[in-house]
Structures are given as structure tokens and as C-alpha cells.
Amino acid sequence: MKNWKKVLIAGVVGVSLLGTGFVVKETLTVPSVYAEAKVKPDGPALKKYDSQLDQIIDRGYIRVGMTGDYKPFTYLNPATNEYEGYDVDAMKQFAQSLGVEVRFVQTSWPTMMNDLLANKFDIAVGGVTRNTDRQKKAYVAEGYIQFGKAPLIRAEDKDKYTSLEDINKPTVRIGVNPGGTNEVFVRQYLKNANVTVVQNNLDIPHLVADGTYDVMITDTVEAMTYAKADSRLFAALTEKPFTKSEKGYMIPRGDFIYASYLEMWIDEMKLQGKFDALYKKWLE
Structure with a gap:
């Protein structure tokens, strides 16, 4: 008899809640890879993280x-x-x-x-x-x-490439690494130049120094680093780079x-x- 009464009361409460529009449901509607606990089928919840x-x-x-x-x-x-x-x-x-x-x-x-x-x-x-x-x-x-984008060139050419216009010519050979902001800049602003994508960024400064390419467009800090290490190279326009970033x-x-x-x-x-x-x- 007591169990029957408990079932009846639970049913009445449930109907009352539905009548008021109140429904119990999960509050976390957006799952997070850090906050959501994952439960093993045969074990307790794993460690969860807020961040x-x-x-x-x-x-x-x-x-x-x-x-x-x-x-x-x-x-x-x-x-x-x-x-x-x-x-x-x-x-x-x-x-x-x-x-x-x-x-x-x-x-x-x-x-x-x-x-x-x-x-x-x-x-x-x-x-x-x-x-x-x-x-x-x-x-x-x-x-x-x-920093800003600037040209790394040979020291003997420091008076030859003093502007974007000097570099944006079919006769100028540019080496650039793929997939980064250097290539984005070259594709956008040096469309007339002879551009070659070099897979290994570390190779380009040496290829400029030995005459394979004329210009490497890169960040001022990288250009300065390579020019400091190799006297054949010159970091041009580092005081007034093409961009600011x-x-x-x-x-x-x-x-x-x-x-x-x-x-x-x-x-x-x-x-x-x-x-x-x-x-x-x-x-x-």
C-alpha cells in the first residue's frame, strides 16, 4: 500500500512539473573537449579539465x-x-x-x-x-x-634594390619559403618578379649569397640574423620595412x-x- 502511494505521488508531481513547463534536462548543451567527463563502460569517470x-x-x-x-x-x-x-x-x-x-x-x-x-x-x-x-x-x-617584411640581398646589390618597384621586375629572381606570410606577401606585391618556392627556408639565404636568387623576402629580424652571419649578405630596408607586424x-x-x-x-x-x-x- 505504501509503495502504491509513493508511485501515485511521484506521478502527480511529474504531471505538475510538466504542466508548469518545467522539464529537467542537461544544462551543458555545448560539449567541451576539456570540461566534459568521459565514462568508461566498466569504470568511473575519467579526469575532467576546465581548461x-x-x-x-x-x-x-x-x-x-x-x-x-x-x-x-x-x-x-x-x-x-x-x-x-x-x-x-x-x-x-x-x-x-x-x-x-x-x-x-x-x-x-x-x-x-x-x-x-x-x-x-x-x-x-x-x-x-x-x-x-x-x-x-x-x-x-x-x-x-x-618587425616588417624586408629584402635580404647580396651586399654588392645594396644600392640596386632600394624599393618594392626595384624588386618587382621579371629579371629579379626571388626565393621564398612555402605556406607562410612571406609567400603571401610575395604573391600579393611582387607579381612581376621571377618567384621560386624553396621548400627548406634555411637554404634560401645561402642561395641568395651564391647568386642563385637575387632576393629573399623575409622578416627584418631574420634578414638581420643572416646578414650578421654572412658578410656576402645585406639586410635592406630594415629601418623602413614594407610592412609592420x-x-x-x-x-x-x-x-x-x-x-x-x-x-x-x-x-x-x-x-x-x-x-x-x-x-x-x-x-x-
């Missing part, structure tokens, strides 16, 4: 994607098989701030965005230019260094906790003069 930042800290290491071909930001030294450069040092400090290890993951300029979105690494660095095209798909944090660090979008921590860390690096120290080490 990728929590996952990185819990994991004990951060995966940093970089190309290894863009001095002075990233260079995979074949002699040591170790990454070195401005952003390599910066990411070691970022990992230290999180209390985790850093693990570098090889990527390329044409595949960097897709690799990030496929969760092959937690952050993309190494001379990544901030722009709206990248911001549409990912989150590029505030800039940490300014900033380098940034790129992470998946939609994670406020992770993004706000990254922004805070960048601010602290600036305030404490640590980016200045990296600039002196790798660019001066």
Missing part, C-alpha cells in the same frame, strides 16, 4: 609546435638534433612558469594551423606572425616583438583560462625585461 591549461599542468609537460627553420626564433640544429633560438628559450621559461617540462614537436608552415587544430601540440611558436586570417581559426596572443604565440581558440594565463605571462616577461634579454642574446 587545456589544467590538462597541461596535470600532464606534466607542454607540447610546443615549431618549424625549426626560422632563425633567430627556431632552429633545429642538425649537429645536436636540438631546437635553439629566441622562442625556444621563451618556451622553456613558459614551461617553467607552469611547473612542467617542455617537449618540442616538429611542424611546417603549410601544416601548422591544421596540426594545432588536430591537437598535435598545445601552442605554436617560432616566428608566428599575428594576423586576422590566423585569428579566425585560432587564438594568437598579444605581440612580443615588432608583430610576432605572437598561437593556441586553440575558445579557452579563456589558457589564453588569459598566456597573456599574463607575456606581460610579465615584458615587465621584467626578459624579452629584452632574449632580443640581446639572439638579435644583437
Whole structure:
């Protein structure tokens, strides 16, 4: 009799709730790869995370994607098989701030965005230019260094190529790496020049120096780095580059906790003069 009464009461309550328009349902209508707990068929729920930042800290290491071909930001030294450069040092400090290890993951300029979105690494660095095209798909944090597009040429030609018009000619041979902002610039502004895409960005400065190509369009900081290392080369127009941009660090979008921590860390690096120290080490 008591059980029958309980069933009757439950039914009345249920009908009352339906009558008021109140229906119990899940409140999380948008699933998150970080916040959603996954349940094993034969076990308890797995660890869930409010942010990728929590996952990185819990994991004990951060995966940093970089190309290894863009001095002075990233260079995979074949002699040591170790990454070195401005952003390599910066990411070691970022990992230290999180209390985790850093693990570098090889990527390329044409595949960097897709690799990030496929969760092959937690952050993309190494001379990544901030722009709206990248911001549409990912989150590029505030800039940490300014630069512009400029020509790397032979020292003997420093009076020959002093403007965009001097370079935008069929007789001028340009070597450019694929898939990044250098190629975008060349395709947009140097349509009359003789352009060759060179797969390995590290090869282009030497090919300019030996006369295979006349010009390499790149960032002012990279042009200055190669000109400093090879007296045959000259970094032209670094005082007045063709464009003005900033380098940034790129992470998946939609994670406020992770993004706000990254922004805070960048601010602290600036305030404490640590980016200045990296600039002196790798660019001066």
C-alpha cells in the first residue's frame, strides 16, 4: 500500500512539473573537449579539465609546435638534433612558469594551423606572425616583438634594390619559403618578379649569397640574423620595412583560462625585461 502511494505521488508531481513547463534536462548543451567527463563502460569517470591549461599542468609537460627553420626564433640544429633560438628559450621559461617540462614537436608552415587544430601540440611558436586570417581559426596572443617584411640581398646589390618597384621586375629572381606570410606577401606585391618556392627556408639565404636568387623576402629580424652571419649578405630596408607586424604565440581558440594565463605571462616577461634579454642574446 505504501509503495502504491509513493508511485501515485511521484506521478502527480511529474504531471505538475510538466504542466508548469518545467522539464529537467542537461544544462551543458555545448560539449567541451576539456570540461566534459568521459565514462568508461566498466569504470568511473575519467579526469575532467576546465581548461587545456589544467590538462597541461596535470600532464606534466607542454607540447610546443615549431618549424625549426626560422632563425633567430627556431632552429633545429642538425649537429645536436636540438631546437635553439629566441622562442625556444621563451618556451622553456613558459614551461617553467607552469611547473612542467617542455617537449618540442616538429611542424611546417603549410601544416601548422591544421596540426594545432588536430591537437598535435598545445601552442605554436617560432616566428608566428599575428594576423586576422590566423585569428579566425585560432587564438594568437598579444605581440612580443615588432618587425616588417624586408629584402635580404647580396651586399654588392645594396644600392640596386632600394624599393618594392626595384624588386618587382621579371629579371629579379626571388626565393621564398612555402605556406607562410612571406609567400603571401610575395604573391600579393611582387607579381612581376621571377618567384621560386624553396621548400627548406634555411637554404634560401645561402642561395641568395651564391647568386642563385637575387632576393629573399623575409622578416627584418631574420634578414638581420643572416646578414650578421654572412658578410656576402645585406639586410635592406630594415629601418623602413614594407610592412609592420608583430610576432605572437598561437593556441586553440575558445579557452579563456589558457589564453588569459598566456597573456599574463607575456606581460610579465615584458615587465621584467626578459624579452629584452632574449632580443640581446639572439638579435644583437
